[in-house]
Amino acid sequence: MKRRTFLSAAAAAGAAGRPARAVRMGVIGVGGRGTGLLSVLLTMEGVEIPALCDIDQAKVERAQARVEKSGRAKPEGYTRGEEDFRRLLGRSDLDAVLIATPWNWHTPMAVAAMRAGKYAAVEVPAALTFEECWQLVDTHEATGAPCMMLENWSFRRDNLAVLNMIRQGLFGEIVHCHCAHSHDCVDHWFFDPQGNMRWSADFLVKRNADQYPTHSLGPVISWMDIGCGDTFAYLTATATRSLGINAHLRRKFGPQHPNAARKYAQGDIVTSVVKTVKGNSIVINYDMQLPRPYDNRWMIQGTLGLYSEAQPAVYITGTSPKYHEWEPFAPYQEKYEHAWWKELRTRASEISHGGTDYLELQEFLRAVREKRQTPIDVYDSVMMSVITPLSEASIAKGSAPVACPDFTRGKWKTRKPVFGVV
Numbered sequence: 001m002k003r004r005t006f007l008s009a010a011a012a013a014g015a016a017g018r019p020a021r022a023v024r025m026g027v028i029g030v031g032g033r034g035t036g037l038l039s040v041l042l043t044m045e046g047v048e049i050p051a052l053c054d055i056d057q058a059k060v061e062r063a064q065a066r067v068e069k070s071g072r073a074k075p076e077g078y079t080r081g082e083e084d085f086r087r088l089l090g091r092s093d094l095d096a097v098l099i100a101t102p103w104n105w106h107t108p109m110a111v112a113a114m115r116a117g118k119y120a121a122v123e124v125p126a127a128l129t130f131e132e133c134w135q136l137v138d139t140h141e142a143t144g145a146p147c148m149m150l151e152n153w154s155f156r157r158d159n160l161a162v163l164n165m166i167r168q169g170l171f172g173e174i175v176h177c178h179c180a181h182s183h184d185c186v187d188h189w190f191f192d193p194q195g196n197m198r199w200s201a202d203f204l205v206k207r208n209a210d211q212y213p214t215h216s217l218g219p220v221i222s223w224m225d226i227g228c229g230d231t232f233a234y235l236t237a238t239a240t241r242s243l244g245i246n247a248h249l250r251r252k253f254g255p256q257h258p259n260a261a262r263k264y265a266q267g268d269i270v271t272s273v274v275k276t277v278k279g280n281s282i283v284i285n286y287d288m289q290l291p292r293p294y295d296n297r298w299m300i301q302g303t304l305g306l307y308s309e310a311q312p313a314v315y316i317t318g319t320s321p322k323y324h325e326w327e328p329f330a331p332y333q334e335k336y337e338h339a340w341w342k343e344l345r346t347r348a349s350e351i352s353h354g355g356t357d358y359l360e361l362q363e364f365l366r367a368v369r370e371k372r373q374t375p376i377d378v379y380d381s382v383m384m385s386v387i388t389p390l391s392e393a394s395i396a397k398g399s400a401p402v403a404c405p406d407f408t409r410g411k412w413k414t415r416k417p418v419f420g421v422v
Ligand SMILES: NC(=O)c1ccc[n+]([C@@H]2O[C@H](COP(=O)([O-])OP(=O)(O)OC[C@H]3O[C@@H](n4cnc5c(N)ncnc54)[C@H](O)[C@@H]3O)[C@@H](O)[C@H]2O)c1
Pocket: 028, 029, 030, 031, 032, 033, 034, 053, 054, 055, 056, 059, 081, 082, 083, 084, 085, 100, 101, 102, 103, 105, 123, 124, 125, 150, 151, 152
């Protein structure tokens, strides 16, 4: 389908007053995350799941049973190997697809979905290389089909209240931000309980980069108007040595375990610094292979004050009661509650069915139903993902600055903020 026809034909159908019908969603990849998101979808009204795909037949059967248990028709299963998702995409009865497969499949599947005229909802990260970022942008621009990376932390209640505070000018002019994805995944996600490599550990052997930048950077993109008023100029990145993976596997399985002795390219902590065209800076930490509790350490700072998620607290000059002393964030969370969360909190059952994930999927489905752009668009998706190839290139060059491509081709100068504007 050509760009001209995608949203205009859809809008015409809406204008003709066709009654709202269920969104028909296919799911590709029903492992841990795909099944979790499917379970949230099944709590929603107005969603049908006509088709499911996974290379693992048992996982498709498990997911089919879940769909049937929710009172819906049994979805057709696509289990004939790695390319069988293309048969699913050939169906004419799907409006959208959710992609929750290993990282290397995200861009090929999202590109194929857009080419098939379907909305693409793709798990994080959307792309792994500069080429993949451009493929997503170019395919979106050629087809008009929207592509949203499912960055759930952009929808967190606290992060959306902070977005309101920033947009209402509480922190003054923003100049700096810090964010991290500090999550020890070596003990449960990169390796299985026997210490065998899962698909994700393969990336730790081969790459040294910030391999999972989107949970840290997701909310920051909208806080700092990246892609709509400002954009990344360049990035420098520094990686520490790689000790955590080997140390964990040695402790747990002994030094003889083959993966305990293996060499991993991935440094334990990667610190990236982004300089924006406006002159602001963003520090991003990758931290996924040393033992530690979960942490994001979001901090955003402007000419009037700052917010710190780790405290959690704010300091706003002229407003905070005590000179240079933090005040609790909780009252601000209430006062600046985002409209999405105000609405969601009136429906307690939705919160118990996923909260942030529920909101993310609800807003994606709303866009599909209303034939509009998704709240996180293709440009946001690639700007959150491009940190991986940028940091990899900088680390390889001894922390040299690496220029960020302008995926909007200059449109960032005139585009207005869209995310969270209601
Ligand atoms: N947003 C979040 O909070 C969050 C949390 C966990 C995982 N994730 C992301 O979700 C994705 C999946 O992670 P996971 O933990 O569910 O992994 P997983 O291994 O549990 O699931 C991946 C599934 O994809 C299937 N698969 C592999 N190749 C396929 C192909 N070519 N066609 C169809 N199916 C295929 C596998 O059989 C498996 O069932 C990853 O990108 C991960 O980063 C996001």
